[in-house]
Amino acid sequence: MEYYFRFLFGMLMAFDELEKKGVNLNVKVYDTQSRENEVNAILRNNDFTEADVVIGPLLAPTFNAAATNLAYKSVPMVSPVIKNVNVGNNVFQSRPSDEILKNKIIDYVKKDSTSHIVVISDLKRKPISTMLKEKFANAKLVSSRLDKKTQEDEYYILEQDLTSVLKPGNNMVFLETDHPGFVSNVASILNGLNNDETMITLVTTNQNKAFENEEVSNYHLSNLHFTYPSISKIVSEDSNIDFVKNYKKEYRISPNSYAIRGYDLTMDVVLRLVTAESLFSSVMETPMTSYIENKFGYKKKIFGGYYNNSVYIVRYNDLKIDEIKQ
Numbered sequence: 001m002e003y004y005f006r007f008l009f010g011m012l013m014a015f016d017e018l019e020k021k022g023v024n025l026n027v028k029v030y031d032t033q034s035r036e037n038e039v040n041a042i043l044r045n046n047d048f049t050e051a052d053v054v055i056g057p058l059l060a061p062t063f064n065a066a067a068t069n070l071a072y073k074s075v076p077m078v079s080p081v082i083k084n085v086n087v088g089n090n091v092f093q094s095r096p097s098d099e100i101l102k103n104k105i106i107d108y109v110k111k112d113s114t115s116h117i118v119v120i121s122d123l124k125r126k127p128i129s130t131m132l133k134e135k136f137a138n139a140k141l142v143s144s145r146l147d148k149k150t151q152e153d154e155y156y157i158l159e160q161d162l163t164s165v166l167k168p169g170n171n172m173v174f175l176e177t178d179h180p181g182f183v184s185n186v187a188s189i190l191n192g193l194n195n196d197e198t199m200i201t202l203v204t205t206n207q208n209k210a211f212e213n214e215e216v217s218n219y220h221l222s223n224l225h226f227t228y229p230s231i232s233k234i235v236s237e238d239s240n241i242d243f244v245k246n247y248k249k250e251y252r253i254s255p256n257s258y259a260i261r262g263y264d265l266t267m268d269v270v271l272r273l274v275t276a277e278s279l280f281s282s283v284m285e286t287p288m289t290s291y292i293e294n295k296f297g298y299k300k301k302i303f304g305g306y307y308n309n310s311v312y313i314v315r316y317n318d319l320k321i322d323e324i325k326q
Contacts, residue, residue, distance in 0.1 A: 004058055006258040006259040007058065007080065008029075009247070009250075009255075010264075010266070011262040011263065013246060013247055013263050014264075017243075017267075032057045034057075034059055036061055036062055036065045038062075039066050052076075052273050052279070053075070053076045053078060053273065054066065054070065055269060058082065064085055067088055068086070068088065076090055076091075076092060076278070076280060077092065078091075078094055078269055079092065079095065080094060080262070083096075083097055087306070087307060090305060093308060095308065096307070097307065101230075101231070101311055102206070105227070105313065106132075106205070108227075108324075109172050112170070115170040115172040115201075116166070116171045117173075118142060118162070118166065118173045119132045119133065119142070119176070120142045120174065121144070121174075121175075122182055123153040124178070125178075126143070128176045128206075129141055142165060143157075153179075155185070156181070156182065157186060158189075159192070162193060168198055169198070171200045175203070175204050179210055184215040184216045186202075187226075188220060202225070203226075205228075222316040222317065222319045222320075225315050226316040228313075228314065228315075229312070230311065230314050232294050233314055235260065235293055243263055243292060247259060257293065263292065265294065268289050268294075271289070295310040295312070296308050296310060297310035313326060
């Protein structure tokens with residue numbers, strides 16, 4: 001529930017700022033109680049015919065229920081944070097899909113034609129390793145060690161597994177796993193092998209909680225310039241951005257990624273409505289927008305609604321996470 005309130009607080013900050021700018025808003029907030037039957041009751045008891053947009057609900061089942069009901073009225077529905085929703089004709093999927101994230105980092109690595117590619121994966125992520133081999137024909141594959149008797153994943157490799165595949169010069173090393181112990185093991189070995197002759201950049205198609213686990217050394221990740229695709233860039237808690245300062249003043253806490261996304265998404269949706277006839281027409285009139293941490297560039301599906309195709313490539317640098325300008 002905490003992320004729900006943080007997102008809502010971000011939205012409220014955006015509404016307040018927009019009203020100060022002279023935007024006339026008529027906002028109604030409904031509590032779905034995370035239940036589909038409550039969604040249906042809200043839709044029965046309220047007229048959404050004249051609504052310019054509906055943001056949320058936040059959960060996939062309730063969002064899908066609302067979107068299906070409002071599709072025939074052509075009311076645009078914006079999915080705020082969930083990636084697995086039904087993208088019907090009236091739906092704007094604001095969170096880029098995992099497929100888009102994966103393709104962005106692959107395209108980024110492909111641009112560096114001089115780097116040697118190595119792909120490390122555990123047993124669970126072997127299909128990703130195989131896919132990357134198809135994308136990078138000359139890539140060397142390294143798999144986590146298995147128990148000799150049970151053939152279960154042991155989630156480790158040895159230094160010799162990497163010294164045989166790394167080359168002098170630039171090495172882009174993909175690590176595909178969601179196991180923190182394996183991330184720690186691989187990052188530690190790579191950090192020890194990283195030098196002026198054999199330069200290593202750690203990359204992944206799927207940055208997940210394993211890479212943020214306390215087992216994993218941020219020093220190692222920073223030293224390896226850990227690079228990955230992200231739906232957002234990172235703003236420092238000490239930032240002088242007005243929203244950050246105002247949020248701290250209002251709620252006595254720094255805004256997290258959900259609060260900033262609530263603010264960014266609300267600003268984007270409302271400003272699109274102010275400058276275009278509808279949210280649908282804004283896709284052509286305003287192809288790309290960017291705010292504090294998030295950017296929005298919607299594309300129309302051949303069959304269905306709209307999806308956000310805009311992501312960041314970020315990397316660890318001097319123990320901070322920086323955006324790589326493209």
